[in-house]
Amino acid sequence: MNGNSSTAGKPIRCKAAICRKAGDRLVIEEVIVAPPSRHELRIKIICTALCQSDVIFSKLVDPPAIYPRILGHEAIGVVESIGEDVTGVKPGDTVIPTFMSDCGDCADCHSEKSNLCSTLPFNITPYMPREDKTRFTDLNGNPLYHLFYISSFSEYTVVDKNYFVKIDPSFPPDRACLLSCGVATGVGAAWRTAEVEPGTTVAVFGLGTIGLAAAEGARLCGAKRIIGVDVNPDKFEMGKKFGLTDFVNPKTCGDKSVSEVILEMTNGGADYCFECVGMASLVEEAFACCRHGWGKTVVLGVDKPGTPLKFSSTDVLRGHKILTGALYGGLKAKRDVPILCKRYLDKELQLDEFVTHSVKFEEINKAFDLLEEGKSLRCVIWMDK
Amino acid sequence: MSSHQKPSTAGKPIRCKAAVCRVAGAPLVMEEVTVAPPQAHEARIRIVCTSLCQSDVTFWKLKDFPGITPRILGHEAIGIVESVGAEVTELTEGDTVIPVFLSDCGECSDCLSKKSNLCSKLPFKVSPWMPRDGTSRFTDLDGNTIHHFLSVSSFSEYTVVDIAHLTKIDLDGDVQMNRACLLSCGVSTGVGAAWRTADVEEGTTVVIFGLGSIGLAVAEGARIRGAARIIGIDMKPEKFDVGKKFGITEFVNPADCGDKPLSQVINEMTKGGADYCFECVGLPSLMEEAYACCRKGWGKTIVLGVARPMSEMKLECFKVLHFGKILTGSLFGGLKPKSDIPMLLKRYMDRDLELDKFVTHELDFEEINTAFDLLVEGKSLRCVMWMDR
Numbered sequence: 001m002n003g004n005s006s007t008a009g010k011p012i013r014c015k016a017a018i019c020r021k022a023g024d025r026l027v028i029e030e031v032i033v034a035p036p037s038r039h040e041l042r043i044k045i046i047c048t049a050l051c052q053s054d055v056i057f058s059k060l061v062d063p064p065a066i067y068p069r070i071l072g073h074e075a076i077g078v079v080e081s082i083g084e085d086v087t088g089v090k091p092g093d094t095v096i097p098t099f100m101s102d103c104g105d106c107a108d109c110h111s112e113k114s115n116l117c118s119t120l121p122f123n124i125t126p127y128m129p130r131e132d133k134t135r136f137t138d139l140n141g142n143p144l145y146h147l148f149y150i151s152s153f154s155e156y157t158v159v160d161k162n163y164f165v166k167i168d169p170s171f172p173p174d175r176a177c178l179l180s181c182g183v184a185t186g187v188g189a190a191w192r193t194a195e196v197e198p199g200t201t202v203a204v205f206g207l208g209t210i211g212l213a214a215a216e217g218a219r220l221c222g223a224k225r226i227i228g229v230d231v232n233p234d235k236f237e238m239g240k241k242f243g244l245t246d247f248v249n250p251k252t253c254g255d256k257s258v259s260e261v262i263l264e265m266t267n268g269g270a271d272y273c274f275e276c277v278g279m280a281s282l283v284e285e286a287f288a289c290c291r292h293g294w295g296k297t298v299v300l301g302v303d304k305p306g307t308p309l310k311f312s313s314t315d316v317l318r319g320h321k322i323l324t325g326a327l328y329g330g331l332k333a334k335r336d337v338p339i340l341c342k343r344y345l346d347k348e349l350q351l352d353e354f355v356t357h358s359v360k361f362e363e364i365n366k367a368f369d370l371l372e373e374g375k376s377l378r379c380v381i382w383m384d385k
Numbered sequence: 386m387s388s389h390q391k392p393s394t395a396g397k398p399i400r401c402k403a404a405v406c407r408v409a410g411a412p413l414v415m416e417e418v419t420v421a422p423p424q425a426h427e428a429r430i431r432i433v434c435t436s437l438c439q440s441d442v443t444f445w446k447l448k449d450f451p452g453i454t455p456r457i458l459g460h461e462a463i464g465i466v467e468s469v470g471a472e473v474t475e476l477t478e479g480d481t482v483i484p485v486f487l488s489d490c491g492e493c494s495d496c497l498s499k500k501s502n503l504c505s506k507l508p509f510k511v512s513p514w515m516p517r518d519g520t521s522r523f524t525d526l527d528g529n530t531i532h533h534f535l536s537v538s539s540f541s542e543y544t545v546v547d548i549a550h551l552t553k554i555d556l557d558g559d560v561q562m563n564r565a566c567l568l569s570c571g572v573s574t575g576v577g578a579a580w581r582t583a584d585v586e587e588g589t590t591v592v593i594f595g596l597g598s599i600g601l602a603v604a605e606g607a608r609i610r611g612a613a614r615i616i617g618i619d620m621k622p623e624k625f626d627v628g629k630k631f632g633i634t635e636f637v638n639p640a641d642c643g644d645k646p647l648s649q650v651i652n653e654m655t656k657g658g659a660d661y662c663f664e665c666v667g668l669p670s671l672m673e674e675a676y677a678c679c680r681k682g683w684g685k686t687i688v689l690g691v692a693r694p695m696s697e698m699k700l701e702c703f704k705v706l707h708f709g710k711i712l713t714g715s716l717f718g719g720l721k722p723k724s725d726i727p728m729l730l731k732r733y734m735d736r737d738l739e740l741d742k743f744v745t746h747e748l749d750f751e752e753i754n755t756a757f758d759l760l761v762e763g764k765s766l767r768c769v770m771w772m773d774r
C-alpha cells in the first residue's frame with residue numbers, strides 16, 4: 001500500500017453528502033472512508049456532477065434502492081493511495097471513475113462489439129464490485145452504501161481498479177467529469193453504438209444531458225438532420241447548439257402520435273432513433289418511427305425494472321430495423337475517454353455548453369433542485385480545494 | 386398433356402388449371418381458370434415447379450383479412466416466361482424465372498442501399514391483388530375474380546407476376562427446376578438470414594428455434610459459415626436426426642426442460658448465451674425466449690417466423706438497456722432477389738450449398754392437397770410439385 005504518507009493505509013475522516021431516506025434531501029456529515037483494499041484506489045474528489053440517475057436513486061423506495069447511501073457517479077479526482085495489486089496508476093494521478101468495468105482481459109473487453117466486461121458485470125449493488133462490503137461508515141459506525149461502485153458525493157471515495165481512466169491533469173476537471181457518465185453516454189451512443197453515418201437523419205427523444213449529448217455525437221458524425229423531441233419547448237433553442245435542426249413537442253402533436261409526426265417529417269422514418277428518457281412507451285414510439293430497412297433504435301434511458309416494451313411481431317419481422325440498448329453509450333472507457341478528451345481539446349466536441357451551473361459541495365441540494373426543475377443540464381459540484 | 390403453349394397465346398387470356406382455395410382451411414379445388422394477359426410491367430409465367438411453404442398454410446387457414454377467398458395460393462416456384470406486358474425490357478418469352486414475394490425494383494433508395502432489401506417502390510404487404518394497380522388477373526369460369534397471393538400465386542399452370550417480383554436465372558444443364566424453385570422463398574430466407582441479416586461468423590454459437598425448412602436453412606447457412614455450435618430447438622425429437630444433415634450439433638426439446646425455462650437451459654449450455662438466435666416458428670413467446678438466451682454484449686436475435694396478425698412480443702425495457710443485445714427481423718433473409726438468387730444458385734452449382742436434402746417429397750400438381758396434409762402433419766420439409774412431368 002502506498003500513497004501520501006500521512007493518510008495512506010489509514011481511514012480518512014471527511015465530509016460526504018448522504019441520502020438517509022428515500023426522498024430526503026442530502027445531509028452533509030462527517031464519514032469514515034476506509035483505506036483501499038487489494039485491487040482498489042482511494043480518490044480525493046475534485047469535482048462531481050449531478051446526473052438524473054442520482055436523482056432517481058435518491059427517491060426510489062424499492063430495491064435496488066437502499067439507504068443510507070452516498071450517491072454521485074460522475075466525477076474527477078486525484079489518487080490519494082492505492083491498494084495491493086494495483087498497477088498503471090499511482091498516488092497523485094488524476095482519474096475519472098467509471099461505473100462500467102474495463103478489465104481489458106475478458107472476451108467482452110477483447111471484443112470490438114461489446115463494452116459489457118464479463119469479469120465484473122454491471123450490477124446495481126450497494127457495495128464494492130468484488131465483495132459485498134462498503135468502504136464508508138458514518139460516525140456511529142453504520143455502513144453507508146455505494147452507488148454504481150463510485151459514490152462521488154464525498155470528499156474521498158474508494159473505487160475498484162477496473163473502474164477508472166487516467167486524465168491529463170491539465171485537462172479542465174469540470175469538463176473531464178462529464179465524460180464519466182452522461183455526456184460520454186450520449187456521444188458514445190451516436191458514435192460507437194449506432195455508428196451514425198454522415199448525411200443521415202436522427203431523432204432524439206428527451207433532451208436532457210444524455211439526449212443533447214446524443215445530438216452532439218450525431219452532429220460530430222455528420223448527421224444532416226437532428227430532430228429533438230421534448231415536452232419543454234425551451235430545449236429547442238438549447239439544443240441548436242448541439243446540432244438540433246428540428247423539434248417536436250409531443251404536447252402539440254394534436255391527434256397524431258409523436259411517431260406519426262416524425263414518420264411524416266422524415267418521409268418514412270429516421271435512420272437512427274435514440275430514447276433518452278427511460279419510458280417504455282417512448283421506446284415503442286422511437287421504434288415505430290425508425291426507418292424500415294436499416295433504421296436503428298438505441299435505448300439509453302432506464303425505466304423501472306420489469307416495465308414491458310411491446311412490439312408487434314409483424315413489425316419486428318418486416319421492418320428489418322434494429323433495436324438495441326447501450327450502457328455508457330457502448331464506450332470502452334480506457335479506449336474512448338482519451339479520444340473524447342482529444343476531440344474536446346481540438347475544439348470538435350463541445351463540452352462547455354453542458355455545464356450550466358456550478359455550486360460548492362455544501363450547496364449540493366441546490367443542484368438537485370435545478371435538475372428537478374428542468375433548469376440545468378450539468379451542475380458541477382466543487383469540493384473544497 | 387401440353388408442354389408449350391403456341392406463341393399465339395400472347396395478348397390473349399389463357400384457360401388453364403389452378404388449385405383454388407374457396408373455403409379457408411378446406412382442401413383446394415382443382416379448377417379451370419382464366420389468366421389475363423400481362424399488363425405493363427408484368428409477365429405471364431408458365432409454372433414448371435412449385436413447392437409448399439408454411440406461409441401458404443398460414444394464410445390458407447385464415448378466415449379473416451388478410452385471409453380471403455377465392456384465392457390462388459403458392460409463392461415458391463420456378464417457371465418460364467410465356468409473354469411480357471408493355472415496358473418490359475429485362476425479360477423475354479422463354480426466360481427461366483423465379484418469382485419472389487418480395488419486390489426488387491432496383492431503383493428506390495432501399496433497393497439501391499446495401500443495407501436494405503425492403504423495396505419501397507412496391508412495399509411488401511399481404512395483398513389479394515397485383516402490386517401496381519390493385520386488380521386481379523385471374524377469373525373463374527363464371528367470371529368471378531380470384532385473388533392473388535403475395536404477388537405470386539404459383540398454384541396455377543399460369544400466373545401473372547410483376548417484373549419487380551421476378552428474378553431471371555440461367556440454369557445450366559445440371560441444375561434442375563425442382564431444386565432451383567426452393568430459392569424462391571424458404572431456403573433463401575434461412576440461408577440469407579444467416580449470411581446477410583446475422584452475418585454469422587466462424588467459430589460462433591447459433592441457436593435455432595424451430596426446425597422446419599427455414600430453421601434448417603438457417604442451420605445450413607451457419608454450417609457453411611463455420612459456426613462451431615448449431616443448437617436446434619424443436620418439439621419433435623426426430624428433427625435432431627434430420628437436423629444433423631444440415632449442421633445441427635446439439636438438440637433441445639422444450640418438452641424435456643422440466644421446470645426450467647427453455648432460455649435458462651440454453652444459457653447454461655452456452656455459458657451465458659448464444660452469439661445468434663433465430664426464431665423460425667412465428668410465436669411471440671418463442672421470440673422472447675430467443676432474446677433471453679442470446680448473449681449479452683453482442684448477441685443478435687433474428688425473427689424470421691411469421692406470427693399471427695396483431696400478435697405482440699414483450700421485452701423488458703431495463704434489460705434492453707443493460708444487456709446491449711440486438712433484436713431484428715428480416716424478410717427473405719435480408720436478401721435482394723435479383724442479385725442474391727443467382728448468387729445462391731451458383732453456390733448450389735459449386736456444391737457448396739446443398740438443396741437436395743430439403744426436398745422430402747415430389748408430387749404432381751393434382752396431388753397438392755396431399756402436400757398440405759404432409760406439411761400440416763409435420764411429415765415433410767419441402768414437397769415439390771410438378772405442373773407437368
